[in-house]
Amino acid sequence: MSEISSSKIICPQCGGENSIRADEKFLECEYCGSSVFIDKRRIVSHFVVNSNFTKEQAEGNLRRWMAGNYHVKDLDKLAQITQVSFYYFPLWYFKTKDPQGDRIHLQPAHSTPVSEIKNIQIPAGNLKPYHKSDFTDEVFVEADVLYDSAKSWLSQSGVNPDNISESSLVNVPFYHFYYLYKGQQYSALVEASSGMVYANIWPAKSEMPFKILFAAAILLFGLASIASFAVSFLISPDISAETVFFGEFIKIFAYILAAVPLTAIAYWIVKKV
């Protein structure tokens, strides 16, 4: 059996015929200069998204994200960044034609712990043809998830593969931050064209204090009800409509009184946790 050492591929942009070695994955068309990625025998356009953020700016975005409401109190001040890496991560970019219009779907072309990565938004105008010579010093993560695997994941998530009108490979720039919080390691990605932060897990606010407070509130209001009717009964020991009415009357004030410490504790928890 002989190995084919060279073959011809047709450029998806201009239709020009290019020669390519069997093991080659990247090609710049000798006629129009556009960039092509070869996955097995499939040929797709290869794009790159430019980075607009420095490492310092990306870290600033990460700290602001950490200061947000979903994260544990003072995470932005206490998180200790241990490592930052910058790379261009490969994503399969599918455009589908639906009755509602065009839609973009992304699938990672390499394994990643941050599955949120496929929810990033890439405006079509940000896709630039990839030219190897422009990125000699940069890290490009290899696209090792095959096109067909990405397509089958897409159909598993409910997209009809027959509706795919366009596919390409896109390398998107990311700052990957690793940080320590209370001895635990976490990671987050800052997408370097938009500055958006993506993460799957982070030190979240604990819900336990709120659950305990809720249980305490039920108990306290229950006791306030019982106490109100007990007081009413002590004042007029004969059971009558008036006793019940007076009990209800006292209850209003008992509830207001009970609400004061509960509100104060809730406020304190929000500030502290």
Ligand SMILES: [Zn+2]
């Ligand atoms: Zn071409």
